[in-house]
Amino acid sequence: MAIGWTFFRESSLSELFFPIFIFCLPFTAVLSWLAGREGRLRRAVAWFFAISLILGLVMAGSSFLSGSAINLDYSSHLPFAFAFAIDRLSAFFLMLICGISVFVALSSASYAEHYSAATWKWYWSLLPLFVLSMVLVVAASTVFAFMLGWELMTLLSAGLILIEGDSEERRRTLFIYLAMMHVGAAAVFASFLLFVPHAPTLTFAAMRAIGASLSPYLRIAIFLLSFVGFGMKAGVVPLHFWLPKAHAIAPSPVSALMSAVMLKTAIYGFIRLVFDILGAPQAWWGYLVLAAGIISAILGILYALSEHTLKRLLAYSSIENIGLIYVAMGLALVFQARGLPTLAALALVAALLHAVNHALFKGMLFLGSGAIYQSTKTLNIEELGGLMPRMPTIGVSLLIGCAAIAGLPLLNGFVSEWLIFKSLLNGSALGLVPVFPLLIGAVALVGTLACACFVKLFGITFLGRPRSPAAEQATPAPENQDLALFSMAALCILLGVHPGVVLPRLYALAEALLPNAAPPPELAAISHTLPIVAAAVCLAFLLALALRRRTSRQVDTWACGLPRLTERMQYTATSFSKPLRSVFRAVYKPTRTVEIEPANGAYFPVSISYQSVRTTSFEKTLYRPTVDFIVAAARQLRRLHTGNIQAYLLYIFLMIVALLVVLRFA
């Protein structure tokens, strides 16, 4: 072990290992085409993928712990600047990508079994390439390499979504996804291009060197463009429109990757550009990010609460969690702008930890919903129920996942939420603006709504009586599915009970991004307290166990004197969320129609039909007008396209004249 460690610490060896790792991923894709129909070879593909990811994880981990950067420059062999540099920040996100992908690989091994041979090959060749594209994004140290990875990431994930069919509906969704991603990519690219006249080359190092000395207006433009561009990928409200649609139709392991990891590449990009390259933020940048974050968090969880399809619900909850990460990043920016690097470090650690936590529990929940789908062929919560005795292993791990995402103590979600709360409290104690203490109330609201939402998800899906024959006949998940989910659940507990294993390391990363920071005392305090609290809870639990006699008799649930209860008498997910939905009616703006037949006979109706549709108001008020405007503008532009060659020659001539004029006077 020790020998292996020094082996990897040698940076020259790491520089050798990185290309090997990079080549392992496309090689997995090649292997999948060779594997054919035989089961053992098929499993070998999954294992090869998992092992190469573990190789990447170890490499990134050693670089993250030691802080020694890996630099690889291929620019001399290529006509453009193409280089990788893995510093602490890159290594952190690389670990996240590789770590979650290992679990996805394990889970995919059984998930992909139900595909036909051709689809199976496509799945296993696109999946490693998708992971590769994300690795490119976080490892890149030039704009070219970054944008290459960024675009491939979009296209390959779109390809993976197409695997499960290409109906009209799916194509429409995919079109929205691609369109929005390209608008986002354009914004990101534009923000990079604004460096062009000032930086000698478009490498991150050159950009970092001049980042702080750019003119203030240029810096604001770069910040705003990156805020929009990365916000689009991260799914910040109101740029979230694509997210629940695309995540819901992807194969479950791919949804897990998209939600747990792909969204985090946007967080990486934002931190890289704003904290690392630009530096020295202004306070209003932070307030903007904070506002976007808290709005995303509240709306995300409210929409999740009203959703009754597992994957859509989880996708909306991703918006909530991204919102919380943005809140923490916004705080870090505000504190940094006010010259409080230590407080900024605490907030940034909260953001990074929440990124890890969200990757763990959201990945787990998506993989678990994949297992549920495999077993019951439905993702509609209203048709599930009673899965706990039928799929006990999935049930136990998802219970831990739901508790973690609800932010309950002794699980990882609580630690990052506590850090966010504490950062907000630190901010309010400074008396800068009375906004921070009010945000504590808002984040608390998000926390309780998340609790309600995941009580609904778990309680209705796994507990009670099965609500359909499909749920009744559900079968346990395959073993490698269990292995992936249990390991993720164990990590959730480990980080929740003993956050001391990661917090100092995350601080080391934050310190590198925030000059003059000192270790915040909160990190040591929470790492010290939570194990004690965990021990206390265990003690009290043992006391309760001693008080409660073991013997119990099983009886039918009391049915108010009726012969027996049926599954239809239970509360459904809709009825569970009804009180909260009616309180937050103003957000949902549902359109309700009640049809009573015959219309005039109110007392003896033949049939009553009721329909309640919640449209996201963003579609009506923001997206539709934007799309309409673009289409109308395109119509106007079409007038220029006369099809007459003389006209086109005239355009070219005018363009040349215009350019000459500009070049003369600019």
Next chain:
Amino acid sequence: MTNFIVNAVQLLILLLAAPLLRGVIGKLKAIIQKRQGASVWRPYADLWKLLHKEELTPKTATFVFQAAPMIGFAVTVVAAAFLPLLHPGALLGLDGDIFLFVYLLAMSRFVISLGALDGGSAFGGMGSSREALIAALAEAPLLLVLTALAILAKTGSLSEIARWTIAQNFFDVSTVHILAFAAMAIVAVAETGRIPVDNPTTHLELTMIHEAMVLEYSGPSLALIEWSQAIKLHLMAALMIGLFSPWGMATGGSLLGLAAAFGFFALKVLCLALALSVIESSVAKLRMYAVPDFLRVASALGILAVIFTAITRR
């Protein structure tokens, strides 16, 4: 070491005297309503009886149903360990434990709600759905109140807030304290499920909230739930005393001071119990859909309290 003993003793008081508080409230209500009423020790007898009864579990129930009362009890007990009672200190605590305290209470609600859904009947779902509504609207004002006081005291720890308050002059109370106290009173009623938000003695479908959740529980599990609920009531009383009226807590380690502190605490709890009994005897339970409005008042007061902190300190 003495510190540890005092902390342990105050935790034991919180846990063991909790059923007594219920009994006292029942007795006070009986007196106000001109009834004889049961003995104040009755809740202990009830717990004893339930702990020795056979437990019946629904056939659909899984281990979640069995574990929920135990986990709920465990985290409520640990939450109690954060509260100052005899002196401004507690077994557990850190700068920022106000959040941990609130989230531990949320955890107990989370597991009990799941246990309720495990029964497979309509009542459990009804109870946990309504509980989710009340929790969602009560937790934010609770944290706002705690934040307002934390800002004034410049610390995020419950014991340290109490220590800071003791050092202040009682007659020098700030607007923040008045607003926060009003918000806290509403939240405490909602969190502990008392009239006018919930009626702990009802078993009518239309009105049950907490009782609907625990309807399927019996025997020792029910005893644990009842006890946790009693502890939660006592805990909220101790929280209000610790935040708003900690004067009388022992600041030194003398035995006499501690005894006096205990006397003061008992007196203050009695006052709160009397107030609660008067309210419960004179006010009707709110309709389910009027509860959010009631809790919005708490949120508004909490928001005002927080805004006033910015003004008071200048």
